[in-house]
Amino acid sequence: MAAPRVLVLRAPGTNCDEETAFAFDSAGGVSERVHVNRLIENPALKDRYQILCLPGGFSYGDDIAAGRILATKLRRHLSELVNAFVHGNGDRLVLGICNGMQVLMRLGALTEELEDQSEAPATLDWNDHGRFEDRWVHLVSDQSPCVFLKDIERMYLPMAHAQGKFVAANQDVIDAMRSEGRLALRYSDGKSGSVQSETLPFPVNPNGADANVAGVCDKTGRVFGLMPHPERHIDPTQHPFWTRRDEQPEYGDGMAMFKNAIDWFE
Numbered sequence: 001m002a003a004p005r006v007l008v009l010r011a012p013g014t015n016c017d018e019e020t021a022f023a024f025d026s027a028g029g030v031s032e033r034v035h036v037n038r039l040i041e042n043p044a045l046k047d048r049y050q051i052l053c054l055p056g057g058f059s060y061g062d063d064i065a066a067g068r069i070l071a072t073k074l075r076r077h078l079s080e081l082v083n084a085f086v087h088g089n090g091d092r093l094v095l096g097i098c099n100g101m102q103v104l105m106r107l108g109a110l111t112e113e114l115e116d117q118s119e120a121p122a123t124l125d126w127n128d129h130g131r132f133e134d135r136w137v138h139l140v141s142d143q144s145p146c147v148f149l150k151d152i153e154r155m156y157l158p159m160a161h162a163q164g165k166f167v168a169a170n171q172d173v174i175d176a177m178r179s180e181g182r183l184a185l186r187y188s189d190g191k192s193g194s195v196q197s198e199t200l201p202f203p204v205n206p207n208g209a210d211a212n213v214a215g216v217c218d219k220t221g222r223v224f225g226l227m228p229h230p231e232r233h234i235d236p237t238q239h240p241f242w243t244r245r246d247e248q249p250e251y252g253d254g255m256a257m258f259k260n261a262i263d264w265f266e
């Protein structure tokens with residue numbers, strides 16, 4: 001099959017699009033970085049791509065709330081495009097990384113069937129300490145339908161955000177999402193390989209996220225958002241202690257996610 005085409009969406013303030021396109025290309029995809037205004041001018045462009053990726057950054061300066069303006073722009077001008085990727089025939093993938101996850105959450109694309117009239121089922125709030133946190137974190141994945149996390153048990157990835165605290169409206173949302181394996185990726189201490197659901201203290205849980213959630217997927221596992229940055233760890237030399245490791249793995253931990261996405265189309 002021809003290599004899947006990846007739409008890496010740009011907006012004013014996006015700053016991880018080049019690395020993200022490089023990661024998809026290194027995994028065997030063909031990426032194009034496209035500005036949101038070009039899509040609004042030519043919505044038919046959506047039919048060129050099999051994967052939609054919303055990369056990290058500070059879209060529209062994080063004004064109002066991180067991801068809010070880009071989400072509103074997508075909902076107002078590109079709802080057909082969003083719908084084609086999120087739903088469509090169920091034959092495409094969506095990945096939101098950091099600011100991209102914030103956009104997917106504001107759009108409701110990760111939690112839409114849990115939506116009730118009164119409030120969002122879940123959101124991404126300010127980190128508990130109220131500051132931007134930029135460092136490496138340990139992650140474990142739960143049993144999950146997430147296409148991107150297939151056969152991945154743990155990862156060590158950089159994080160870099162101020163508004164990454166996953167907060168659910170209530171325990172029912174947590175229970176419903178957990179029972180479907182949608183609280184797919186969790187912060188961990190790097191020792192235990194299993195998911196912990198009682199909220200772990202800082203610094204293991206860097207932002208105070210409910211149930212240590214770092215990434216969530218939709219019901220189908222095709223739509224996934226995560227706060228850490230897999231595109232910043234695709235080469236082993238990006239690991240902070242790579243010179244001290246006895247053996248170098250072939251790839252950095254994040255690469256498997258991009259390969260899973262490309263392989264899904266085979």
Ligand SMILES: NC(=O)CC[C@H](N)C(=O)O
Nearest residue numbers: 056057098099161162163
């Ligand atoms: N790395 C990013 O994508 C940053 C996300 C967002 N601007 C925040 O600080 O929360």
